[in-house]
Amino acid sequence: xxxxxxxxxxxxxxxxxxxxxxxxxxxxxxxxxxxxxxxxxxxxxxxxxxxxxxxxxxxxxxxxxxxxxxxxxxxxxxxxxxxxxxxxxxxxxxxxxxxxxxxxxxxxxxxxxxxxxxxxxxxxxxxxxxxxxxxxxxxxxxxxxxxxxxxxxxxxxxxxxxxxxxxxxxxxxxxxxxxxxxxxxxxxxxxxxxxxxxxxxxxxxxxxxxxxxxxxxxxxxxxxxxxxxxxxxxxxxxxxxxxxxxxxxxxxxxxxxxxxxxxxxxxxxxxxxxxxxxxxxxxxxxxxxxxxxxxxxxxxxxxxxxxxxxxxxxxxxxxxxxxxxxxxxxxxxxxxxxxxxxxxxxxxxxxxxxxxxxxxxxxxxxxxxxxxxxxxxxxxxxxxxxxxxxxxxxxxxxxxxxxxxxxxxxxxxxxxxxxxxxxxxxxxxxxxxxxxxxxxxxxxxxxxxxxxxxxxxxxxxxxxxxxxxxxxxxx
Ligand SMILES: Nc1ncnc2c1ncn2[C@@H]1O[C@H](COP(=O)(O)OP(=O)(O)OP(=O)(O)O)[C@@H](O)[C@H]1O
Ligand SMILES: [Mg+2]
Numbered sequence: 098x099x100x101x102x103x104x105x106x107x108x109x110x111x112x113x114x115x116x117x118x119x120x121x122x123x124x125x126x127x128x129x130x131x132x133x134x135x136x137x138x139x140x141x142x143x144x145x146x147x148x149x150x151x152x153x154x155x156x157x158x159x160x161x162x163x164x165x166x167x168x169x170x171x172x173x174x175x176x177x178x179x180x181x182x183x184x185x186x187x188x189x190x191x192x193x194x195x196x197x198x199x200x201x202x203x204x205x206x207x208x209x210x211x212x213x214x215x216x217x218x219x220x221x222x223x224x225x226x227x228x229x230x231x232x233x234x235x236x237x238x239x240x241x242x243x244x245x246x247x248x249x250x251x252x253x254x255x256x257x258x259x260x261x262x263x264x265x266x267x268x269x270x271x272x273x274x275x276x277x278x279x280x281x282x283x284x285x286x287x288x289x290x291x292x293x294x295x296x297x298x299x300x301x302x303x304x305x306x307x308x309x310x311x312x313x314x315x316x317x318x319x320x321x322x323x324x325x326x327x328x329x330x331x332x333x334x335x336x337x338x339x340x341x342x343x344x345x346x347x348x349x350x351x352x353x354x355x356x357x358x359x360x361x362x363x364x365x366x367x368x369x370x371x372x373x374x375x376x377x378x379x380x381x382x383x384x385x386x387x388x389x390x391x392x393x394x395x396x397x398x399x400x401x402x403x404x405x406x407x408x409x410x411x412x413x414x415x416x417x418x419x420x421x422x423x424x425x426x427x428x429x430x431x432x433x434x435x436x437x438x439x440x441x442x443x444x445x446x447x448x449x450x451x452x453x454x455x456x457x458x459x460x461x462x463x464x465x466x467x468x469x470x471x472x473x474x475x476x477x478x479x480x481x482x483x484x485x486x487x488x489x490x491x492x493x494x495x496x497x498x499x500x501x502x503x504x505x506x507x508x509x510x511x512x513x514x515x516x517x518x519x520x521x522x523x524x525x526x527x528x529x530x531x532x533x534x535x536x537x538x539x540x541x542x543x544x545x546x547x548x549x550x551x552x553x554x555x556x557x558x559x560x561x562x563x564x565x566x567x568x569x570x571x572x
Pocket of ligand 2 (some may be wrong): 265471475533536537538
């Protein structure tokens with residue numbers, strides 16, 4: 098798309114100008130038509146007047162038997178020398194009393210219309226003439242009238258050159274005035290559109306100053322107060338707050354990951370350094386290597402967890418595609434319980450599985466096993482020895498539900514919001530003693546959300562915790 102089509106200012110301007118131009122043109126046209134009509138009415142009125150004045154020149158002769166005659170001397174000089182008027186006077190017997198010298202031969206302006214009065218038009222020397230036909234015009238000269246019923250028919254025509262010129266002049270005046278007004282209106286439109294869009298430009302300038310080191314959007318007051326821009330400004334502020342949060346959490350994740358790796362790497366290094374310092378007994382070497390292996394295992398677990406988290410997030414954001422098959426939810430739970438059996442047995446904890454439903458859903462079994470594994474691991478690790486952990490499988494009309502409950506210490510209210518944060522441990526000393534990184538719930542949440550599900554906690558300090566996972570059922 099070219100730039101011309103994408104400029105709001107241009108589009109608004111074109112819209113306003115086209116509307117104004119149409120309006121101005123329409124008004125000019127109406128004005129021209131009205132003026133033309135008015136000028137024609139005046140022209141016809143003048144024609145009528147002149148025809149009547151011509152009829153007044155017909156009088157009776159002073160003979161004993163008076164006849165009607167026309168006083169040609171009194172005919173007023175033509176208004177336009179170049180295009181003299183045409184006239185003709187006929188008495189009631191059809192006798193031609195007078196005719197202008199320029200009356201075209203054979204011109205019968207209202208043929209076949211009897212004695213009807215009206216207007217007519219003809220062309221003379223290429224010029225258009227407009228005429229009037231007056232019938233039954235009484236003879237004004239009453240002296241010596243023999244027949245009171247004597248009446249006249251008057252034909253009178255004048256050139257329309259001046260009328261046309263007047264109409265053209267009026268038209269030109271209206272068009273010139275319209276163009277001038279259109280110019281002024283366009284200037285006002287340009288100014289007001291520029292002014293109207295100024296807050297948008299200011300908002301863009303403010304937005305361009307936002308960067309990873311400065312997340313604050315200094316929105317100009319006008320953009321906050323402008324009705325159309327307020328939602329955009331609000332949306333940008335909210336979006337930036339979310340971005341800042343995401344950025345900060347990424348940074349923290351990186352820092353935390355580095356920190357978590359630093360300790361085992363340092364321990365591993367010092368173990369290997371002390372082994373290398375001087376020759377050792379075989380027993381010492383074995384102990385050293387075992388300690389190094391333990392640290393390596395811990396690092397491996399961390400790296401593996403980080404990788405799973407990154408994958409789940411990649412998948413949730415849509416940048417990773419997977420084809421899923423329908424699986425049996427119960428068997429994933431059974432596998433997870435079996436995997437954690439040694440840990441549970443070591444603490445004398447009993448893990449019960451309650452199947453209240455047999456939901457089917459499309460998922461990757463390994464993903465679900467990881468989620469149940471993390472929840473069960475927490476329940477087993479944070480419960481008192483010899484207690485019971487219960488895993489319940491149920492369903493609603495749309496969701497498969499898996500709940501893991503324990504009789505552990507519960508999670509304090511101030512920690513509840515943060516337990517799903519990466520590297521967050523509610524009680525770090527306890528968690529460290531249990532070997533956790535604070536990534537288990539973050540991974541579980543990321544996976545569950547990638548499937549379009551949710552994970553909720555119900556807990557009561559001293560009475561235990563229930564973690565419930567909801568996953569959408571297969572369609
Ligand atoms: N069932 C539970 N009972 C009590 N506290 C829990 C329970 N589950 C989680 N928590 C608290 O939430 C914190 C976060 O749990 P999470 O599983 O994310 O990390 P972790 O278990 O400490 O480490 P990791 O799972 O990475 O080995 C835990 O440190 C613990 O304090
Ligand atoms: Mg855990």
